[in-house]
Amino acid sequence: MREIYKLTQILKNDFKINLARITLIAQMMISLIKVRSVCLSEVATGFAGKAEAGSNEKRIQRFLKDFPSDSDTVARFVGSKLPAGRWILTTDRTYWEFGKLKINILMLAVVHKGVAVPLLWKFLGDSDCGKKGNSDTQERIGLINRFIRLFGADRIGATCADREFIGSEWFGYLRSQGIAICIRIKENQHITDCDGIARPGRLLFQDLKTGESRVLSGMRKVGNVNVRISGMKLSDGALLIVASFDNPEAALETYAKRWQIETMFACLKTKGFRFESTHLRDLERIDKLLGIVTLAFVWAYLIGDHLNETEPVHIKKLSDIGQKVYSGTDMITFVKSL
Secondary structure (H helix, E strand, C coil): CHHHHHHHHHHCCCCCCCHHHHHHHHHHHHHHHHHCCCCHHHHHHCCCCCCCHHHHHHHHHHHHHHCCCCHHHHHHHHHHCCCCCCEEEEEEEEEEEECCEEEEEEEEEEEECCEEEEEEEEECCCCCCCCCCCCCHHHHHHHHHHHHHHHCHHHEEEEEECCCCCCHHHHHHHHHCCCCEEEEECCCCEEECCCCCEEEHHHHCCCCCCCCEEECCCCEEECCEEEEEEEEECCCCCEEEEEECCCHHHHHHHHHHHHHHHHHHHHHCCCCCCHHHCCCCCHHHHHHHHHHHHHHHHHHHHHHHHHHHHCCCCCCCHHHHHHHHCCCHHHHHHHHHC
């Protein structure tokens, strides 16, 4: 119970709600780390105290039903635990289906020490069944606008994304906000050559050998936006072509950090909290649950990072972190350092 109390004291600095609800959030965070599942009946078994698991489950259900979603507060809390300065952002989608419900989440995360940290997200589609497919430009812009409202555009060192996240309007918006990009474009995307003639990107790098890279000279047009272009021939024969606004020599290395969001999705889903196994059908409740899972993920990561700094450990599974977090003095020592 000391762990719950300490965590509650930290949370109440950001979550301006009654103490009982803050305590419930703390209980859920620690239980999620222990049981590694979002199944509410399992989460209920990980609560400290003498209450029956069934009673705990009903408390969780009432919370998800009645408590208003507050993902901005979650984002502020997470952001306050990340290093100061400019962040490398990465964005991508994760998708699964549960019956007729399509759960399609556009996620914005911060690159941090080998794994992206979830910060903001948007459920795509309507609240009844969601949608398949890619995000659109306005959905992406809306997510970046939320980030700017919460943290300011000057916190963005660059934003990285894969080939889904292209388009003249999208690139133009990012340039207008002064946001640097490292975004992969398709091999068949038309790029102007040195004579101003638009050609498929693969033709501009067709002479590269495996492992070789090149930065095209000057600005090139992709759609109607001027960008710098860097390219590399990968070991499987594919071309990695990255668009940036400046510093193209570093664009490929910066873009490589985008992969950390895939590690994050694995931690949230099959290799971690098994978020895709939720049986919740209401997107608003799933949104609230994702907020709690985000807090638990960040909490586990921060404590693991703290323990690694004080006494290096080799952690293979998230459950190893959970055992370490909940074992006693390690957690007390950590929270005192915050």
